[in-house]
Amino acid sequence: MTALGDLIEIDDRTLLVVGQELDLTRDRPDVANALVHRAGDTLVIVDTGVTTAFRAALREAAGRVRPWSRALVLTTHGHLDHVGNNDLADALGVPAEHWVPAPDLDQMRDPVDYWARAFERVAGAAVLTDPAGTAARVVALFQPMRPFGETTRTYEERPLELIRTGPLRSTGWTFADGAVRVLRSQGHCAGHVIVHLRDPGVLHLSDEGNGPCGPMADADQLKIQSVLGAAALLLEEGEVVFLTDGHTFAVRRGAEAVSHLDGLLEQATALGEASLGLVGEGEEVAPGAFTARYAQVMADLGVGGANPNTLFTAMSAVNQLRELGLRPESGAADAPWSRPPLRDPEPAAPPPPADPARVKIVQTGRLGSTA
Template identity: 80%
Template sequence: MTALGDLIEIDERTVLVLGQGLDLAHGQPDVANALVHRAGDTLVLVDTGVTEVFRAALLEAAGRVGPWSRALVLTTHGHLDHVGNNDLADGLGVPAEHYVPAPDVAQMRDPLDYWVRSFARVAGPAALPEPARTAAAVVALFQPMRPFGETTRTYEERPPEQIRIGPLRFTGWTFADGAVRVLRSQGHCAGHVIVHLRDPRVLHLSDEGNGPCGAMADADQLKLQTVLGSAALLFEAGEAGILTDGHTFAVRRGAEAVSHLDGLLGQAVALQEAGLGLVAQAGGAGEGERVGASAFTARFARAVADLGIGGANPNALFTAMMAVNQLHELGLRPESDAVDAPWSRPRPRNPEPAAPPPGSG
């Protein structure tokens, strides 16, 4: 049984600091795992979680991997459970740098607006009468919230690099003389990055490994699946040996990591297949036929349970968010802006010929 702030030592220079799961019913925020590593004389913090308890655990881990004379704080993405202690970079007593993804700066500045928009998309399917009130209640769980500090910059202020790791090529940024690689992934949300630590061969997926289907409004299912496949290839090529992420309270090594990644990809395919079947059952495969979003979401939740798919922080609201994203993935679109508008699939057809201009005939 793990607890918030527990430390898992990966090696003498690398520690995983464990977070906790979301419990809305009891007012408990989720807290993402963080990775603490020393590369030469540089302390590297990958995400900073939230809460004072977790802040203290980060400092304990930083002391364990020392000594260091400079610091590098890397934010994988802007969600509340990853950024609450980001100002820690300013208080370590050494020269420090802190980087965040530019596409996520807006949500870090105004998380309430981000979550209202995310919940409003599922107001009908999730029977959520007041998305703004729900979003405010969720955001209020994450305290204290200090996502920026004096040293904060965006990755995108640095020149992008082509990064070759074994047989694979990525775009991103390198730090600490190439010992730390930040790789653009952008599946879980618009700005998401993953981190590869060269010397211990640790690959930190952060929230790209949360489950087989993205939930957020700015998730990209194709990118999510692509990064999972690339991660598996890094293990098979021997370029990665240890897998960590934001919400699985475990360290996976070698073949176990590959099996885990393959399992997520298999679940993604199974969910898409189940979604297609649900659309067909509802009569929504043909032109002009409709799928009720609420009915689809209820059946989708049963399919998720039947397939044994969990993912990070499983709850009815996030499952509804996954269902809406699955409808998009299957090519359906809402027919209007109404709260629970039916969805249908636009059918391919040749455009109507344009009328000739007056006087041309």
């Protein structure tokens, strides 16, 4: 059993710093795992979590991998549990760089707005009466929140590179003379990246491996599944040895990691098939009722994921409806969902032509009368 801030050694210069799960009933924020690695003379920190306790653990890990004379802090995406200690880049006492994905800047600047919009779209499915208030209360759990520092810049300010890793061709950015590779993935949310540490053979999926159906409003299910398949290929080819992510608090290796990824893909297909049965054919679907049945299907299939709770289940359920091709019939929170018609409805038949004789009589009576 691991606890917040525990250090899992991958090799003598690479550590996984363990986070914790979200617990809304106890007002406890989730904290994403982070990686600390030394590439030559560069300290590399992948994500910084949140809370002062986790910041202390990051500093301890950085001390364990010395010596280093410069620092590189990489943010995989803008969610609160990954970015709270980003200003650590300014406090390490060495020249430092900090890079973040440009598509996530808005949510990093205004996380309440981001989460309010996420909760508004599932208000009917989660029976949520105050999405904005709920978002404010959730965001307030993540303190201190310092997503930007003096050195923060966006990856997109750098020229995009074609990165070859064995049989895989990706686009992204390289650092530390190619020892650190940031690959665009953009499945879990709009700006998401994954990180490959070349020398220890570590691939950090961050939150792309959170479960079989991404819950976020800006998630892309196809990209999530493509990333999982690509990661399995790199493991089978020996280009990657260790697999880590943001929330399972473990380091997986080789065949175990491939089996884990295959399991997520199998769950995704099983969940999609079961959800299709819940929807039926040509029927309206009430989002609240679908979510309740969807949660039971998840339990029956043994589907897990990061931070299981009713809100995230509702968010996944709504995304699953969209994956099946359904759309809400109006903007109301509890509006039913249905499949859009495949073709426009037939236009109404035109009225029958007027009787010419009757038209003549009417005209004569109106224009020729002298009474």
